[in-house]
Ligand SMILES: Nc1ncnc2c1ncn2[C@@H]1O[C@H](COP(=O)(O)OP(=O)(O)OP(=O)(O)O)[C@@H](O)[C@H]1O
């Protein structure tokens with residue numbers, strides 16, 4: 048908090064430190080389903096949970112071993128449903144069926160989250176908030192003279208192949224093609240260029256409006272940030288889990304909170320670390336998530352406090368958010384492309 | 387050591403903006419707070435925006451110097467009328483040679499690591515070069531971009547109440563143990579200034595606010611001087627300068643408060659500047675001149691009315 | 695206020711006339727003059743600034759647009775010109791800042807970034823100068839399109855923009871000037887697609903007739919038949935101008951044929967007139983143009 052301080056007068060000029068959220072040791076994602084996966088009978092869901100179960104047990108064991116009996120392990124499970132790219136199903140057809148199948152395998156799901164909630168939760172524009180934190184890595188020779196390319200809606204882990212000639216003066220010599228280069232590569236590059244969003248013009252009530260469609264990897268990054276308890280809006284925690292108090296599930300996904308608490312007394316939703324158990328086809332998305340997480344200007348007062356708190360419990364946390372995120376990829380069928 | 391640049395100009399709005407409108411104007415990053423102070427005069431600061439850089443640092447005489455890290459920029463609005471944008475970065479000398487993983491830099495916002503071990507004075511001198519050297523760190527560009535971003539925001543009516551020339555002030559602050567704070571202001575030309583500040587290490591963080599305050603007052607001083615000149619030109623040409631003088635009075639005059647927003651430990655620096663070149667004295671003379679012109683014109687108008 | 699100088703044809707006198715207008719405006723106002731004739735940046739020669747005769751070595755407007763420098767080079771005409779009589783002309787004159795192009799600079803394609811930089815340059819200079827004169831390339835150029843697009847931006851809506859179309863007093867020039875404003879891909883059509891209101895834009899356009907021969911002046915070398923023929927031509931052109939919507943009410947002014955300018959592109963100062971080298975009428979016409987340019991009554995909607 049900064050103050051103007053003269054002998055006779057002080058004025059608080061900023062709000063207090065960001066508020067904390069409760070944190071587990073580990074948040075385990077036991078699935079990320081698209082409407083196509085859910086609409087098409089129970090078999091696909093069943094396969095997923097069958098594959099997940101042994102790994103879920105393994106993460107529990109591993110966590111207990113890591114903590115070495117010093118503190119009681121706090122592990123919560125969660126599940127993400129994509130209602131951002133398709134909304135044409137209804138929670139009252141799906142949620143109980145899903146939970147029933149999980150139950151068959153003895154898997155408890157503590158929290159159910161909606162992908163559209165990673166776009167906006169409780170009126171807070173989470174995706175926009177995260178986009179404003181992007182801090183792209185500069186290629187060698189970046190002086191700050193030109194605007195960073197983040198406005199373009201793409202983010203990469205290296206330097207793109209130079210653009211040939213657009214916006215140049217006429218009659219300039221033509222340059223040869225050069226390959227893109229990954230930053231910090233040793234010998235060869237694994238260059239990844241991620242589309243974060245797409246802006247399109249749509250007609251709404253006869254008027255043209257610009258709408259930004261966020262990409263699946265981008266929303267998945269917001270999802271990781273939520274699970275790591277790293278997002279704040281003007282210092283306040285966002286998308287906090289809420290219980291669903293209705294007698295039955297609603298007809299529309301958007302009537303549900305972004306994160307719904309399903310069990311009585313679960314460990315906190317957010318955690319020091321996250322593990323996601325996903326079908327193999329999510330590998331690309333999660334690689335992209337990692338690139339995004341490594342290029343964010345995260346509120347330092349939040350992350351520092353988390354590291355300190357963990358240390359007080361005897362847990363050593365890496366400063367880098369992406370190092371707190373791990374994955375287990377299982378062989379499970381999915382219905383079509385993931386993004 | 388910190389290097390920075392402050393660009394100061396008038397908001398493109400016909401009247402001073404009220405407090406809440408300024409807060410909206412400077413809400414440039416969703417979720418990050420705008421900080422407003424109300425006394426003795428409203429000063430509102432936008433959240434920092436951050437840009438990554440990796441380039442040569444200008445040096446004088448030339449030495450090998452590469453800077454990798456981030457530069458922070460924020461916008462400041464004073465009295466709802468004057469807009470400043472301020473870019474700065476702390477330079478830290480390091481002995482590694484290869485760029486590290488990007489997260490090494492993102493964790494230290496507003497710090498640029500200096501590779502190649504150039505002598506610090508050469509880096510300071512380089513940052514003060516009169517023309518920006520191509521392909522070197524460009525604080526001015528980041529500053530100007532922030533300025534234009536704010537000037538294009540929908541909270542404004544895009545009609546500046548006065549035409550004024552913006553100024554650019556480049557500054558550097560060096561930490562020296564046990565040093566008494568000291569400042570040197572150099573006027574390069576009509577619109578450009580350079581400032582050297584020396585402070586004890588614990589006050590290094592306060593230097594940027596001092597330089598923003600100095601830039602504000604230097605700009606006010608310059609702008610009012612230009613207004614007086616323009617008014618004299620109008621009077622010589624038989625044009626009525628009252629509208630111009632009136633705008634200057636409403637927009638600029640009440641903003642003069644050297645040191646008001648500066649840490650008390652650095653306020654003595656203002657006292658030094660008041661000795662030479664003696665800002666406030668000539669400021670008040672110009673203000674008095676403007677007031678005289680306005681009251682004389684009112685008097686004449688009143689007498690004319692009586693003779694009818 | 696932004697003033698755009700355009701013409702359909704090259705060599706109409708667009709640059710020379712607008713430089714002279716800027717010179718007169720600067721006697722009482724702060725004026726910027728931008729060389730947007732990117733294919734051939736030569737206005738420096740008219741102000742007689744040797745180091746910018748064909749553009750500057752570096753950091754001119756080309757570099758500003760294509761290389762992303764922040765502050766394009768600006769030259770103080772009063773200080774940089776080699777013409778002594780311009781320098782000392784008026785102790786109370788306003789600023790006259792000349793923004794040259796780059797030596798060897800060429801036309802460039804417009805990207806979004808370049809478009810944005812154009813908006814920034816205009817807004818910056820409009821907050822700083824009373825009048826910003828922009829000399830565009832001849833014809834339907836990229837510079838003209840860029841200017842039309844920039845001025846249509848929401849953040850420019852508080853900025854007054856006026857458009858001058860220069861043409862010579864000949865049949866071809868009149869038809870061409872009509873085409874540039876009213877024709878396909880003309881100022882109005884492009885302006886409309888960029889987001890301008892067409893009527894408002896039309897109200898902000900005026901024609902300038904350059905180097906119009908004075909037929910009333912006695913010319914001893916002329917036969918009666920020639921004189922009659924010339925008058926008939928002039929009358930015909932007048933009709934043609936009206937038919938092409940370039941008539942009286944749409945013109946900002948006219949400049950006479952000036953012998954000095956037939957030989958040399960330059961500023962015509964009072965000193966040239968008192969030295970009996972240039973005609974008083976020429977200076978008067980430039981001064982009138984500069985007065986009418988900033989007189990709101992002249993620009994009220996028609
Ligand atoms: N009133 C005038 N009387 C005689 N000659 C003139 C007059 N005005 C301009 N000229 C001359 O006309 C020629 C063309 O003028 P100028 O270079 O200004 O035209 P322009 O339209 O800018 O041409 P370009 O398209 O090549 O830039 C010059 O030699 C100039 O001196």
Ligand SMILES: [Mg+2]
Nearest residue numbers: 708709710731
């Ligand atoms: Mg020309």
